[in-house]
Amino acid sequence: MNRDEIKTSVLNRLARIAPEIDPSQIDPDADLRRQIDLDSMDYLNLMIALSKQFKIDIPETDYPKLATLNGCVDYLSSIIL
Amino acid sequence: MAEFIMPALGADMEAGTLIAWLKKPGDMVKRGEIIAEIDTDKGIIEVECFTSGTIEKLLIEPGDKVPVGTAMAIIREAGEKTPEAPGTSEQSPPTRPQRIKISPLARKMAEDLNVDITTITGTGPGGRITSDDIEHLARSIEKTPEQSRADKSSRMRQAIAAAMERSKREIPHYYLSTTIDMTRAINWLAQENLKRSIEDRLLYGVLLIKAVALALRQFPEFNGYWKDGRSVRAESIHIGTAISLRGGGLIAPALQDADKLSLTDLMSRFRDLVERTRSGSLRSSELTDPTITITSLGDQGVETVFGIIYPPQVAIIGFGKVVERPWVVEGRPGVCKVMTATLSADHRVSDGHRGALYLAAVDALLQAPETL
Numbered sequence: 001m002n003r004d005e006i007k008t009s010v011l012n013r014l015a016r017i018a019p020e021i022d023p024s025q026i027d028p029d030a031d032l033r034r035q036i037d038l039d040s041m042d043y044l045n046l047m048i049a050l051s052k053q054f055k056i057d058i059p060e061t062d063y064p065k066l067a068t069l070n071g072c073v074d075y076l077s078s079i080i081l
Numbered sequence: 082m083a084e085f086i087m088p089a090l091g092a093d094m095e096a097g098t099l100i101a102w103l104k105k106p107g108d109m110v111k112r113g114e115i116i117a118e119i120d121t122d123k124g125i126i127e128v129e130c131f132t133s134g135t136i137e138k139l140l141i142e143p144g145d146k147v148p149v150g151t152a153m154a155i156i157r158e159a160g161e162k163t164p165e166a167p168g169t170s171e172q173s174p175p176t177r178p179q180r181i182k183i184s185p186l187a188r189k190m191a192e193d194l195n196v197d198i199t200t201i202t203g204t205g206p207g208g209r210i211t212s213d214d215i216e217h218l219a220r221s222i223e224k225t226p227e228q229s230r231a232d233k234s235s236r237m238r239q240a241i242a243a244a245m246e247r248s249k250r251e252i253p254h255y256y257l258s259t260t261i262d263m264t265r266a267i268n269w270l271a272q273e274n275l276k277r278s279i280e281d282r283l284l285y286g287v288l289l290i291k292a293v294a295l296a297l298r299q300f301p302e303f304n305g306y307w308k309d310g311r312s313v314r315a316e317s318i319h320i321g322t323a324i325s326l327r328g329g330g331l332i333a334p335a336l337q338d339a340d341k342l343s344l345t346d347l348m349s350r351f352r353d354l355v356e357r358t359r360s361g362s363l364r365s366s367e368l369t370d371p372t373i374t375i376t377s378l379g380d381q382g383v384e385t386v387f388g389i390i391y392p393p394q395v396a397i398i399g400f401g402k403v404v405e406r407p408w409v410v411e412g413r414p415g416v417c418k419v420m421t422a423t424l425s426a427d428h429r430v431s432d433g434h435r436g437a438l439y440l441a442a443v444d445a446l447l448q449a450p451e452t453l
Contacts, residue, residue, distance in 0.1 A: 018327060019327070020327060020328070033380075037327075037381075039325075039380040039381075040284050040285075040286060040380050041284065041351075041352065041355045044282065044284060044352075045352075045356075047279060048279050048280055051279045057278075057279065058279060059275075060271065060274045060275070060282060061271075
């Protein structure tokens with residue numbers, strides 16, 4: 001798996017939570033929660049989904065590192081690549 | 082015999098459309114068992130049976146739109162004998178609602194196009210609505226799928242408007258707010274979540290729900306309804322939680338018996354409830370059971386929210402965003418995580434003095450999160 005595939009996986013997860021979003025319109029450096037109106041439950045579900053998919057633990061203290069699309073890709077890449 | 086009627090799934094509901102029966106005549110049903118799916122302004126709702134027995138007769142067909150209170154099925158209750166053969170009973174048959182004559186194809190087309198068949202005059206034999214009638218209407222309306230979704234959203238908007246208009250017209254609200262130091266609760270939660278797997282982690286919103294529920298045991302006047310000109314206290318504590326829908330609108334289904342659930346169970350139920358609310362698979366009791374409502378806009382950055390009471394309830398609690406502020410604790414200034422909590426309550430049922438004490442009780446509970 002490479003960074004592009006990780007990015008695609010994250011976008012797929014986001015699309016399940018917020019089906020109305022257009023992935024091509026997501027600013028990779030902007031806060032995901034504000035950008036696509038994720039609440040605490042949505043964000044927790046995203047963390048759980050990524051944790052399951054990549055078979056990793058994501059400590060709550062690391063959540064701020066996964067605040068943007070690029071942040072998610074960087075964080076996941078640093079662990080699984 | 083008992084009638085299974087079209088339930089009122091909220092103060093704003095006037096009618097519902099039967100999507101499907103999940104039971105057939107002769108089937109046994111238990112109280113609380115889901116027996117039908119009904120399309121409402123709040124989406125498709127799984128409707129539970131309020132009595133145990135055997136389905137004697139189904140009176141409504143899928144696709145029929147009937148007013149709240151209409152008999153939809155007859156249930157023979159446990160211990161009752163099978164009714165006599167037709168023609169021998171002195172009892173008159175239950176009144177069947179006016180059926181709309183429509184062909185199955187036309188009904189399916191109407192559903193797909195979100196066309197209200199009650200507004201159509203059929204041109205088929207005996208006034209039967211035909212597929213041509215639906216096509217003709219669809220051409221005149223030229224609805225796209227986007228417009229159909231917009232219609233659904235508009236219907237929910239109208240339902241919310243009706244409930245809120247009624248609330249503001251009928252309920253003399255009073256409003257209170259207080260600032261709660263959340264430092265201890267947030268710090269406790271961070272430590273607690275370190276011990277938990279990601280799937281079992283708690284959101285601080287669950288602490289708020291539990292504190293609201295437990296405080297209601299001390300102040301039961303806020304947990305109930307205003308019905309027929311008097312206050313009716315609820316026996317159980319079912320917290321309605323306002324959940325926004327991604328397409329707009331909101332629903333506030335109940336977390337039932339929230340005061341009795343552990344934080345772990347409450348979190349699990351809350352996750353499930355949010356997911357089912359947004360996917361459109363709520364149960365009828367979850368819509369009819371709330372005895373009070375919580376609204377929280379902290380995730381959206383709002384610091385203070387004063388809710389409008391959802392009738393016939395008598396109170397709504399609002400929570401804002403947790404923010405860091407200079408704060409004095411026991412005479413010493415420092416930086417604390419604080420949150421504004423509000424109470425909007427029905428002045429016919431309670432006074433500001435009791436409301437203030439209730440908010441203080443919620444505050445006190447949040448200062449001891451390990452006891453929640």
